[in-house]
Amino acid sequence: MFEPVKFYGNLSEGIVNQIMQAVNNGEFKPGDKLPAERDMCIMFSVSRTVVRDALKMLVGLGVITIRHGMGAYINEVDGTEDVSRLASLLQISRGTVEELFQVREVIESQAVIWCTQNANEQDLRLLQHIVRKGKEVGDAGGESKLAILDAEFHLKIVEAAGNRVLLRLMINLLDLLGENRARALMVPGRQRLSVLEHETIFEAINQRDPELAHQRMLSHLANVREAIQSVEPVPAQEEWE
Known part of the structure; x- marks a missing residue:
């Protein structure tokens, strides 16, 4: 086991x-x-x-x-209750964006490994479709559409990983990061880099290389975090009030 x-x-x-x-x-x-x-x-x-x-x-x-x-x-595990409890803990502690990204790194770096191991052909086709749409939208300069595709890409990876609790927690985290994620895409050059990084992550998943996918996901999240910090993100506690 x-x-x-x-x-x-x-x-x-x-x-x-x-x-x-x-x-x-x-x-x-x-x-x-x-x-x-x-x-x-x-x-x-x-x-x-x-x-x-x-x-x-x-x-x-x-x-x-x-x-x-x-x-x-x-225990008798209810995924919804667990995620609600974890989200509540985050709110009570009034964690910073930095802390939320630390949690996100833990979730997504493991999820991308499981995705590489568990994704079926339909999952791979959907991820590839999202990456292609991201390229088209990025070339057209659509920040709002790209932000939606960005969320879809990351959520699809967690979904394909096959862990429902992680998926619900990831949805909560993206909501908590809220405006900060969209603002990061407004950093000059960030849209293009985000699309390219998504493409390299997908390539590693498609090659069934979990270690490479893990490394590329961590690198991508570090770059996104740096972009968010460069635009003076809205403190997470203000979003929760």
Whole structure:
């Protein structure tokens, strides 16, 4: 069921992603017990500290409950409630745009790996269509249409990854970033670069190269973040008030 965590990023997050995917796929059902910590250390090829950090994250997400002396058990997971709870936590903490992008990087860098592994031919055709439309709109200079296509591209990747909870959370994040995303596309040259970066991400997905897709997604998001910072983005807390 599980495999050693590949060092695409944070090891604990890699474990969380595998367990959440197993829950989403029905391999784990509510009430099921997770393997013991020592067994997970062997399965994931990590230390006990890494496993414990992953379990803490899963508790925070509401995916598991730890019963002392008994182990960790899968909760009844409602994706909508989980996302609402996470969105509420973001609002309560009044996180900055920088913090929202950190969350987005965690979600999309993993989602693009799963997309590369799980996308079917229809998913690939739709992604290619969005990229082509982006080129056409970019050449015509349509910022508003390009912003819509940008959201469609990123949401389609998360959808093709096959994790419904991540998809709902991604929708919330794009909403929270709101005006800042559109303003980033107004930075001179950003529209053209965004289209080109989407194309390179799609090429990596189409080649079924998860590591390359992961690297290109992180590079793209870093560039978008830099563009947003250059136009003095609206603070996230103002959007939530």
